Amino acid sequence: MEDAQPDPTVFASHSLPRDPRLLATVTNVYLGTRVYHDTLHVSGVYNGARGSTHRAVLPSPLNVRLEAPAGKGAQLTQTFALDTNTGSFLHTLEGPSFRASQRIYAHRVLPHVLAFRVSIARVAVGSRPIKVLLRSAFSPESPDLDLHLGPEFQGFRYLWGLTLTPEQPGGPRQEVHMLWTPVPPALTLGEGEETRTWDFLTVVGGSRVEAQACLNEALQLQATGSLYAIHMQAWAQFWTGCSLDVAGPLALCQAVRSSFYYLFSALPQPGTSGHVSHGLSPGGLSNGSQRECYWGHVFWDQDLWMFPNILMFHPEAARALLEYRVRTLGGALENARALNYQGAKFAWESAASGLEVCPEDIYGAQEIHINGAVVLAFQLYYHATQDLQFFREAGGWDVVSAVAEFWCSRVEWNPKEKKFDLRGVMPPDEYHAGVDNSVYTNVLVQNRRNLEIYEAVTSPRGPAMTWSMFAVGWMELKDPSRAQSLLDRNITNVTEPFKVWTENADGSGAVNFLTGMGGFLQAVLFGCTGFSSPHRVTCRGVTFDPLCLTDISRVCVSGIFYRGNRLNFTFCKDSVMVEVTAQAWPGAPQLEAELWPSGAQLPLLLGHKVSFPCSAGRIQRSLP
Incomplete structure (x- = not known):
């Protein structure tokens, strides 16, 4: 075909x-x-x-x-x-x-x-x-x-x-x-x-x-x-107003475009409000009938794999996804009580109520890393928007504090090691249950040696987002060749002719797999730009440290949102261009680009393009 x-x-x-x-x-x-x-x-x-x-x-x-x-x-x-x-x-x-x-x-x-x-x-x-x-x-x-x-x-x-x-x-x-x-x-x-x-x-x-x-x-x-x-x-x-474009092979360009389209078509038009979100499931709203694409349930996929992309372009939709977690907090509190813990344990699979609806009990009881993904989404949203009203008046802080209470009741003191343990969990590696002190669940970090070790032992039958995260890791370590090979491997999950993603490269698993698309978009959006170093968006600003891969000569990102400002970026092998194109509300703070290691600070004025030689830096609020 x-x-x-x-x-x-x-x-x-x-x-x-x-x-x-x-x-x-x-x-x-x-x-x-x-x-x-x-x-x-x-x-x-x-x-x-x-x-x-x-x-x-x-x-x-x-x-x-x-x-x-x-x-x-x-x-x-x-x-x-x-x-x-x-x-x-x-x-x-x-x-x-x-x-x-x-x-x-x-x-x-x-x-x-x-x-x-x-x-x-x-x-x-x-x-x-x-x-x-x-x-x-x-x-x-x-x-x-x-x-x-x-x-x-x-x-x-x-x-x-x-x-x-x-x-x-x-x-x-x-x-x-x-x-x-x-x-x-x-x-x-x-x-x-x-x-x-x-x-x-x-x-x-x-x-x-x-x-x-x-x-x-x-x-x-x-x-x-x-x-x-x-x-x-x-x-x-x-x-x-919102786009991610790369200058590279046609298959890669189509994979970027299809992922962006399928993910954002499930969200309201930017600038609109009043839409109630019921969460994003791995197969999207077009799938999820009985015994199909995880039955339309909402997983950590929404918070960890899809949400970071959405937040960067569409903060209203990002807030709506967090409001789904706020509305289902009652179910999360009941989930924790059912397991004899305090606070809130968000369901591994949730639907309308927030109560656990996973068909198999072990996943709901042990895949507690979903709580970390949920709170990470809340943290990223705060850093990007400074939306204190959401946390003070709309339930945001209730979620964060309830999850913290759960972690406090879930850990066990280890007198021999003089530290707290998280025992009996199932990490993202679902081949293993009852794990004590899972690296992922306990920390959520790591570097070159970890990439070499885990890439070698990762199942080749892993889901679509597997290789995109390895690609991000190698981009952070400035190894464009290895990153490119893993990105190419990632898009083998794209099917013809309509570029629908499948969960597994052999076509099995969920289809219209938004989770895999989200992971792939993160590899391009956060990997090629360096927005991922160290934590995508922080209270201090948006970091960038671009790297053009072997087959990519340019990455253009339009409509990035940060603290009321809309920004366009163009990253090439030798230069970076940044422009503030709009301000969402009066009084949005003026931004600047701080370049590293020189420390030079370049004002970013509305409607003015600023170019500089390719380097790392941070988009941050200008101080008076």
Whole structure:
């Protein structure tokens, strides 16, 4: 299977992957699905008790295929493309007399809306009607919801229901309401018409009133011809303000772009607020049905692998992810009590309540390093934003103090060594349980000798983020050759043609693996720039110590957020350029670049580019 064009932002092919798990996803902060899949998921809607809880399956009206009438297929060329510029999936049929296309997207501005639009255009002289077929296998059924067809609303079909089983005994059954455009078996460009477009909407809400209100909002935009236009404009605005680009091999550029797209498509548009986050699961919102992609549960993957990338570009979304931990603190407190400890023990796998929902007890009891990942995310957020209101008034400090209380009750005094031990844990190396004083759980550090030792004994079947972290380590030690080889090894988890990541390089495990994408992005974002030395973002500033790898001549980072300032960076082999492009609020502190080892301090004024020879340094607040 070959790409139809070598574009790092558009992933196109003349055929679909044989494995349907590898189809492109279309997702926003509230809804997610894979193209041509019979299932969609709603953020935060789970079915099943405790360890059986999983994302509830809602039948997808978007599962529609565009086809040519019988006898016309041999004359047609078809292309399938994921266009990250517009956040949409495009299927095109082109023949001697017409071009037909179907564009599928999760609306960027209206998160309760999924849509597809079909267009037919003449490309040759003629006036005869042109017909295309729409193949739909939609059935209003779900294994997870008690669904009922209701009366139509303004010509839209209506389906509603409740989940079958609450996550916890006595808990609420969640409610879902869906309205959608009926899909006809065929569409016809009439005699004499040159072009025509049809829009098909799917709207989901937590109540009938909410679904109808969201539909009316979408219909108002549709009536002015701007429904798709404002979605497209929002994506254009996103890419203008937030991006990570490398000058290097096409495969690497595509891996960076696809990772950025799939991860950030699951988040609200920057600059918007009011969205409630239910956490990010390893396979994203498009996956997570029963026995699929960790059932849609939230792990440490969110806090350690995804969060650092999100924080650097999108602090509002980063805060929303932390608010998920605040809302589920009650469950974390109960988890600790169930294990006879004080404070809060965040679930190894959580869903809506924060209570442990891991199907196997040993992981929930022993993988306590999740607490370290959660608090690290809170710490990084504070350093980047100085958002004291979140910690004082919105529950941030409650989480930090409760985790500290857990650690104090979890350690055991070792009189012989005269130190505290953490005994009986399972580190990230899940091949071993009951470990005393795990290096990772106790510390979270290390250097060259550790890289040499652990790289040699790390399982080649490890998950996607394995080699990205080794690459970061070698970049910190200024070994570009070894770092490049590990980065190249990392992208073997990227599948064709839509650059969907799998958990393991052989294609097994979770798909649309946001965890692996997060690890890979950290290798580029924090490794090539040196933002990772020593701790990405600290109370003193953002450190940089760039290193261009063997195959990378330039790294451009646009939209880095630090203390109310937006910054662009360009790192080349011989030079660094920094520019403050915007300030998020009046009174945002003025920044400067302090260069090492010279100690030179360069003011960073709004709208002014500052260039200097390639060196290490720190972006920090200017002192009066």
